[in-house]
Amino acid sequence: MGDPKPASPPHGPWLTRRQCLALPLATMAAGCAGPQASSQRLVEVDLVASPSTALLRGAGQPPVDVWSYGGAVPGPQIRAVQGSRLRVNFENRLPVETTVHWHGLRVPHAMDGVPHLTQAPVPPGGRFRYEFDLADAGTYWYHSHLRSSEQVERGLHGSLVVEEARPPAVDRDLTWVLDDWRLSRDGRISADFAQPHDVAHAGRIGNVVTVNGQPPADLRVRRGERLRLRLVNAANARIFGLQFDGHRPLVIAVDGQPVAPHEAQRNTVVLAPGMRVDLVLDATGRPGERHAVGDVFYPRAAYDLLRIAYDEGELRSTPLPPPGALAANPLPEPDLAVAKVHELRFAGGMHGGLHQAMLDGRSVPFMSLLRTGKAWAVNGVVADSHVHEPVLTLRRGGSYRLQFINDTRWHHPMHLHGHAFRVLSRNGQPTRHREWQDTVLLAPDEKVEVAFVADNPGDWMLHCHVLEHQDGGMMAVVRVA
Numbered sequence: 232m233g234d235p236k237p238a239s240p241p242h243g244p245w246l247t248r249r250q251c252l253a254l255p256l257a258t259m260a261a262g263c264a265g266p267q268a269s270s271q272r273l274v275e276v277d278l279v280a281s282p283s284t285a286l287l288r289g290a291g292q293p294p295v296d297v298w299s300y301g302g303a304v305p306g307p308q309i310r311a312v313q314g315s316r317l318r319v320n321f322e323n324r325l326p327v328e329t330t331v332h333w334h335g336l337r338v339p340h341a342m343d344g345v346p347h348l349t350q351a352p353v354p355p356g357g358r359f360r361y362e363f364d365l366a367d368a369g370t371y372w373y374h375s376h377l378r379s380s381e382q383v384e385r386g387l388h389g390s391l392v393v394e395e396a397r398p399p400a401v402d403r404d405l406t407w408v409l410d411d412w413r414l415s416r417d418g419r420i421s422a423d424f425a426q427p428h429d430v431a432h433a434g435r436i437g438n439v440v441t442v443n444g445q446p447p448a449d450l451r452v453r454r455g456e457r458l459r460l461r462l463v464n465a466a467n468a469r470i471f472g473l474q475f476d477g478h479r480p481l482v483i484a485v486d487g488q489p490v491a492p493h494e495a496q497r498n499t500v501v502l503a504p505g506m507r508v509d510l511v512l513d514a515t516g517r518p519g520e521r522h523a524v525g526d527v528f529y530p531r532a533a534y535d536l537l538r539i540a541y542d543e544g545e546l547r548s549t550p551l552p553p554p555g556a557l558a559a560n561p562l563p564e565p566d567l568a569v570a571k572v573h574e575l576r577f578a579g580g581m582h583g584g585l586h587q588a589m590l591d592g593r594s595v596p597f598m599s600l601l602r603t604g605k606a607w608a609v610n611g612v613v614a615d616s617h618v619h620e621p622v623l624t625l626r627r628g629g630s631y632r633l634q635f636i637n638d639t640r641w642h643h644p645m646h647l648h649g650h651a652f653r654v655l656s657r658n659g660q661p662t663r664h665r666e667w668q669d670t671v672l673l674a675p676d677e678k679v680e681v682a683f684v685a686d687n688p689g690d691w692m693l694h695c696h697v698l699e700h701q702d703g704g705m706m707a708v709v710r711v712a
Contacts, residue, residue: 306389340689369487411437434468472528488667
């Protein structure tokens with residue numbers, strides 16, 4: 232593992248709001264009631280997508296052409312208090328049409344940002360207003376959902392934090408938006424989007440890793456300091472496996488949803504594309520020490536992401552007590568005794584057993600699929616667009632158990648829009664923490680069972696968040712009616 236890269240800020244910018252400034256909870260709680268209802272805060276933001284540049288290779292290198300929200304990569308962080316109503320006035324100044332998806336938030340169907348399925352794409356020069364209530368506290372993110380393997384890779388993503396009414400006591404609340412980029416020798420983003428090899432294998436793995444859009448910097452701390460670290464994986468395909476040498480961070484939330492505080496298995500915090508993990512990190516080192524934060528998910532390509540560097544002095548000499556659990560979000564608990572069971576089998580990719588699958592109503596041999604840019608199927612059907620017949624139709628208010636079966640040789644982070652689900656078991660073994668998630672990582676040949684209440688009506692995307700796999704057909708619609 233090598234030395235860390237040049238310094239960069241430890242968190243992204245906050246977005247200026249027209250009605251309420253994006254301030255920490257103590258300031259937000261002091262007032263800022265919405266103009267429409269005295270009992271509910273209205274947080275209104277203007278969000279513009281446009282071509283821009285970013286210092287992806289550091290301050291000493293030429294800037295890279297990107298597409299961005301608010302002129303920055305990642306886009307400005309949107310912050311609001313749980314129970315607020317968020318209004319986003321979106322404007323598209325890109326040369327192509329686009330949409331904005333609110334990843335992990337249980338929004339109304341019309342606000343989900345899926346082209347043609349929930350809204351018409353926003354054309355160049357067009358506008359769209361997104362508005363919804365923020366029922367769940369936690370760490371979320373927003374990104375394009377139109378040709379996302381290109382648009383997200385070009386930089387169209389940002390974080391969204393919904394503050395708890397009573398957040399845990401920490402000294403600093405930081406966000407790391409983790410990403411990677413495939414840059415060509417001339418320093419530009421490589422234009423080989425949805426390249427056939429990437430589609431049929433692990434997806435688009437980049438050659439430059441950034442934290443908040445810049446080369447990773449030392450995280451400077453003082454002994455005794457307690458941090459809340461919000462991790463967001465915005466990469467197209469790279470899975471991060473972070474090890475905090477010399478420290479024992481506690482996981483307090485996964486995909487925005489609270490979980491009993493615990494150390495990560497094998498001291499490795501795994502984040503697949505689309506996932507978020509909140510940590511409480513106590514700075515227990517001594518002044519002058521430096522501890523690596525390594526990314527070890529791909530053992531043959533392990534490296535030091537950055538280092539935790541201790542400044543002189545200490546913030547406190549007595550360690551803080553262990554953090555308590557965050558308050559649960561208002562998610563309906565599925566009734567497992569009566570829950571109906573459905574199987575969703577994911578197949579395809581190179582070295583897999585998919586010989587043929589249905590595409591546009593025809594049975595197509597696998598090699599012919601590859602020639603059309605497709606490689607993956609859900610229950611034997613290859614998706615060719617965001618709009619197609621539902622793979623499942625669920626009764627609104629019903630409890631359901633979904634068995635996700637990965638019949639491939641590749642990892643797949645499966646993301647369900649509009650809902651969160653409990654992860655019940657992996658390969659028949661009950662999960663220890665029964666996490667609520669919206670994006671669950673399936674290892675090759677793994678079976679994962681999840682459960683949820685189908686309480687949000689509409690047609691919802693279920694897809695792999697390796698964006699090249701989504702392009703390649705691993706996408707389905709789940710209808711709740």
